Every structure is written in structure tokens, then in C-alpha cells.
Amino acid sequence: MPELPVRIEVVPGAGLEDRLRAHLPAPAVVTVTCLPHHGPGAAVDTAVRLAEAGYTAVPHLAARSVAGRSELAGYVTRCRDAGIRDVFVVGGDAAEAAGPYAWSGPLMEDLAELSGGALRLGIAVYPEGHPASTDQELRRTLLAKQVLASWCVTQLCFSPDILRAFVPMLRDGGVTLPVWAGIPGPVRISRLLRLAGTIGVGGSVGFLRRSAGGAETGSVVRQLLSSASYDPAPLMTALDGAGYEGIHLYSFNDLAGLERSGLARLPRA
Template identity: 35%
Template sequence: MTPVSTPALTGAALLLRDFSLEMTGKDTPKLEAAGESVPEGTRVNVTYLGNEDLPMRRTAARSARRLGFVPVPHVSARRLGSPRDLEEFLAALRADGTGQHVFVVGGDPAHPHGPYGDSLSVIRSGLLRKYGVRGAGISGYPEGHPQIPEAALWAALDQKAAALAEEGLTGDVITQFGFDPDAVLDWIERLRERGIGLPVRVGVPGPAGVRRLLSYATRFGVGTSASIARKYGLSLTNLMGTAGPDRFIHALAERYDPAAHGEVKLHFYTFGGLGATSAWIAGFRAQEGPK
């Protein structure tokens, strides 16, 4: 029998292979409802927010696993009150079979609740490997961070990438969402120039109202100049409208060069709209797939 050749993915379809999603602990019913539109094996990040508790986080991660996805629970360093809190969480994930991959982030609190002031201290604790974690994601900020100087962000990335290797963990970099594809790709080029070869998952906001997107952008310190907003497809004169990331993804695909940028995928921030985001991705992938 002559083997059937599979068309090579190009452009936006290449970036959309093996995309990942983000959900909160409260989004479990939405994940159940959206399950059929999300490919099996999709990585689903489960947040670690202040208004969530351990049972809620465990339920969300278990649901993702039961539905055929790969759960990626978040570990929020500054929300951990003690090493015991971290061990309790990791032990619960191991017991549930949901803890092989995690995403380690500093977290929102201005002051640590315990001994972990940043994600690096969690990685270096040795507890991830002790409890069966094989890979850990870390944060990247192509458009900067409102409270952290650029030099400090780069130094932290260097240290975290090195710490993952020292701990024998695989990893990837998940970026904060943004609206400027040129800034994202320029940042990835700088990342590669620094010798960091980890896969990058570019943060993309799911389809949402313009007012809501701008609100999140302000909250997370993402630049939203008028020119960037127009490039993305946001209308600053029609805040009642909606916008999807199609322009952003197409622009990203036009400049994406695997030889220069390495392995790049997309990570969708759903902002509570997990169903709408999943449906949008399914339609966009069908449109952009091999012809």
C-alpha cells in the first residue's frame, strides 16, 4: 500500500499545532461543555488564584485528565505559606496523576505568604522532582512587567532556565498575552541569543469584548497604544465591539522563522470564556489547516 503523505503545516496552522489553554478552578463545567471541540492531548493550565482552594484546583486538574487532556497545574510561589503547603499540593497532584507537568509563577501577592519569594525558589527547592514533576513552565514578558525592570526579568529567565536543567526538568516559557506580534518575535530572538532554547508558548487572549481586553491589558501592564490596538483589531472608538486574535496570529505567522525563533506554539488565555475560545480555535484551525 502506498503511504498517504500528510501536508506540511505552514503559517498560522504551524503555530496552532499543540496549542494550550488556561482555565480557573471554577471553569470545570465550561471545560466539560467544551471538551469535544478541544483536541485530545491538549495541555490545559489550571490557575492557582487566591479565591480558589486545594479541592477546587484538584477537581479542575482531574477533570482535564479525565477528558483526555494534559493538566498543567499552576504553582504560585508567593501564595505558599510554607514548604509543607507546597508538599501538600504536589503530593495531592501526584496522588491524582495530574502532577507530571506544572507551571511555576511568582504570583500576585506583593509580599510572600511564606519562604518562596519567586518561582526560582520553588524550582530550586528540589520538591518538584521529589513529587514526580517531570516538566515545569516558567513566565516570559515580551512587553515588560509593570513592577519589574527589564534587566531583572532577563536575569530571572536565565536563572530559571538554568535551574530547570540543574533539576533535570524539561520546561517551556509561557508569555504574558500581548497585542504586538513584532514585540513578541523580537523578544524571542533575544531569548535565543541568550542561549535559552526552551520552547515558547506565546500568550494569546481569546476572543472577548474590546472593553474587557483593554481592562485586562491595563491590569497586566500590556502596552495598548492606538497604533498597536489598530494593528490587533481593537477599536478604541467602539468599546462595545469584540475582537479575536486572528490578525495577531496571522501577523505572527508571517514573521515566524523556526530557524531563528525555535519551537513556538500558542497559549490561549480564556478570561472565563473557555467555551467561546475553544470554539473560536476550532473554527480558525479548520480555516487555516492544510488545503
């Protein structure tokens, strides 16, 4: 398995900090999602508490869920006061924009200005494309955003072939940002298959189904019935030498499973 640094993504929720302390103690690097029903306030609140508890916290900010520049300024102040140095910026899945930020580009511009460059901005990249954008649109917006960005994270992906080819493809297209490979942690395969269907992951779903039906693990149906968990270790091993800066593990808050897997003990960013 490659000795790449690891970040763990979590979702705000009741008891999260207690479970983190139990299964993933500080100073682990933890990124905090910003889902539409939580909003950026919950992501920043959680990240600030984690930073105060000794974690390296990275809140996510979804542009379409931020009501305006003054709200954004408040988040910037709270992050700086808590010693938070990185923020992950996404467009977000809200059906309607809460304010002037219909996509992540204008939010990044305001973040850079409001923070005076003190916050490093991360952005999302899509090895299998995005259901709402063409490849040409994704390439154009990525080149525009990398002027303000410091790093990027791939969308959830299960395929080693797709991930191995992705960094060279970015480099050929003029993208120079450090890239973190976004891969699933050891969570139930049934849950991963449901999630993959909602976020537009393409070839990876077929790879996941084939992997789940291997000789040692039994059929997909058997795995789903037994609530078998996905093992990310082979995928992480396949990333060795592929040009990634680190691993971004989507935990889906299964922190006990993450601890059992041993992946939480890998080097931290």
C-alpha cells in the same frame, strides 16, 4: 494560520468542568490559573479533576500563595497521582507571601526535589517587560530559572511585531527554552483593554486600540459599546515561522466564544 499546538488557559470557577466538556472536550490541553483569591489549592483541585476526566491538565502554582514545603509536597503528590506531568510556576500577585516563597525560584527548587524531576516546570517570560522588575533583573532571573525549567510562556501580548522579535531576542540572551506565545482568545475588547492596564502590557495596548479602530470594525468606542470580540487569528498567523513551540490561549473562561472561533480545533500539545 500556523499549525502550532494550542493550550487553553482557564480560571477555576463554578461550572467550569461542565462548560469545558460542552465546548472543549477531552483530551484538550488545559492550564489552570492560580489567582490570589483562589489560591494554589483551587488550581490543583481543578487540574486533578480535569486530568481524571481525560484532559491534559497543567496547574499553575503561585509561589507567594504557597504556605510552605509540606503544602507544596501535597500538591506534588496529588499531581503525580493524577498523571499530571507539567506545572506552570509564577511568583504570583499576592500582596504578602503566605510562606517562605517570596518569588518563584525557591519554589522551583523545592518542586524539582520533591518530584524527583518527574514534573516539568514552566515559567513566565515578558516580551514587554514587567512593571515590578527592570529588564536586567528579568534577564538575570530568567537565566537562573531556566536550569530547572522545561518551557516558558509569554505574558499576554497583542503585537505581532513584539512577539516575532521576542524569541530571537531570548536566544541572543542565552535562553534556550521552548517558548509558547501567550495571546488572548476571542473575548470582548473592552475586557482586554481593562486587563492590559492592570498587568503592565505596554505597546500592545496601542496596537490593540489601533486594530479595534480599523476600517472594517469601526471605532473603538463603537466596538466597546457593541461588546465586540477580539479576533486572535491574525496575530496567530503572524507567528508563523517566528520560532514558537506553540500557542497559549488565554480564554478568560469564554469557552463558547472559543468554540465558535474554531481555535479550539487547532492541533493540541
